[in-house]
Amino acid sequence: MQEVLKVAIQKSGRLSEKSLEIIRSCGIDFATDSRVLRERAGNFPLEFLFVRDDDIPTYVRDGVADIGIVGRNEFDESGFYLEVVKDLKFAKCRLSIAVPNDFDYKGLESLEGKRIATSYPNIMMKILKEKGVNATPVVVSGSVEITPQVGIADCICDIVSTGTTLKMNGLKEAEEIYRSSAIMIARPGFTNTVSEKNRILQRLLERMDAVELAKNKKYILFNLPSEKLDEAASIIGGMKSPTVTPLMDRSWLSVQSVVSEDRFWSVFEDLKAIGAEGILVMNIEKMTE
Numbered sequence: 001m002q003e004v005l006k007v008a009i010q011k012s013g014r015l016s017e018k019s020l021e022i023i024r025s026c027g028i029d030f031a032t033d034s035r036v037l038r039e040r041a042g043n044f045p046l047e048f049l050f051v052r053d054d055d056i057p058t059y060v061r062d063g064v065a066d067i068g069i070v071g072r073n074e075f076d077e078s079g080f081y082l083e084v085v086k087d088l089k090f091a092k093c094r095l096s097i098a099v100p101n102d103f104d105y106k107g108l109e110s111l112e113g114k115r116i117a118t119s120y121p122n123i124m125m126k127i128l129k130e131k132g133v134n135a136t137p138v139v140v141s142g143s144v145e146i147t148p149q150v151g152i153a154d155c156i157c158d159i160v161s162t163g164t165t166l167k168m169n170g171l172k173e174a175e176e177i178y179r180s181s182a183i184m185i186a187r188p189g190f191t192n193t194v195s196e197k198n199r200i201l202q203r204l205l206e207r208m209d210a211v212e213l214a215k216n217k218k219y220i221l222f223n224l225p226s227e228k229l230d231e232a233a234s235i236i237g238g239m240k241s242p243t244v245t246p247l248m249d250r251s252w253l254s255v256q257s258v259v260s261e262d263r264f265w266s267v268f269e270d271l272k273a274i275g276a277e278g279i280l281v282m283n284i285e286k287m288t289e
């Protein structure tokens with residue numbers, strides 16, 4: 001039987017869509033029926049397990065899944081010893097202490113002896129302990145923001161992204177204590193094993209790298225008076241060997257190169273200024289170095 005790499009993905013929530021989008025961008029086909037819990041990719045030896053994000057570290061630890069995509073916060077809160085294979089850099093958020101608007105916050109020492117509601121007691125207590133603060137965690141699994149209003153906590157420690165939820169609940173962000181983004185996890189040492197499953201993972205990672213590398217790059221193609229080639233090369237910069245093709249009219253060349261998105265407009269304007277014409281710009285889907 002052919003080996004498959006089993007990947008645990010959040011069934012429905014903030015991580016689901018982007019996790020699948022990343023895998024799809026690697027050219028891996030699958031049906032997206034939100035009712036199924038298991039799904040086999042069509043053209044790559046990958047099987048998806050759609051689960052709650054809280055369960056992903058456990059599934060990976062126990063070998064139910066080989067890899068998982070989960071928020072770093074969930075992973076750290078689990079306390080499990082697992083390998084972080086890759087930071088996927090989406091679902092970025094922070095874990096912050098937030099206090100009622102009338103709370104006179106002067107620094108972490110203001111939390112001494114306070115009751116802090118959170119769904120992340122392990123992460124929070126570890127950080128407060130390191131800072132020498134003694135506080136009491138009040139563990140809740142949701143609606144953390146209302147706990148000060150209902151009197152079961154003095155302040156909260158919760159995930160913040162835009163800050164809107166805090167404001168809506170009469171709270172202010174007092175201190176960021178931790179940052180998170182989505183990560184790929186595996187059992188410790190998995191990426192060093194000589195196994196078919198690891199070979200599949202390495203193929204997947206290679207494809208992810210190629211997509212990532214292409215993401216902020218543009219492919220640029222233009223016509224240029226032949227004598228301007230050196231100038232164009234220095235404008236574009238960093239290119240080993242631009243592809244240069246002669247045109248019918250020998251006083252002109254066609255030049256192709258790759259430019260990073262952040263420099264694109266200045267390169268575009270400078271090329272125009274030296275007489276480049278017919279500048280064509282294209283998105284790059286995948287790329288290797």
Ligand code: PRT
Nearest residue numbers: 013014052053054071091092093159160161162163164165
């Ligand atoms: O059902 P399941 O257990 O799978 O999902 P879940 O409800 O536990 O998780 P989900 O989908 O809400 O979040 C999954 C992961 O996304 C989290 O573990 C974080 O790593 C990440 N993430 C990114 C966030 C946020 N941004 C976020 N804003 N997780 C939660 N929030 C919540 C936060 O708890 C608060 O209630 O959004 C509110 C704050 O948002 P702002 O924009 O108002 O500040």
Ligand code: ZN
Nearest residue numbers: 052053054055
């Ligand atoms: Zn969850």
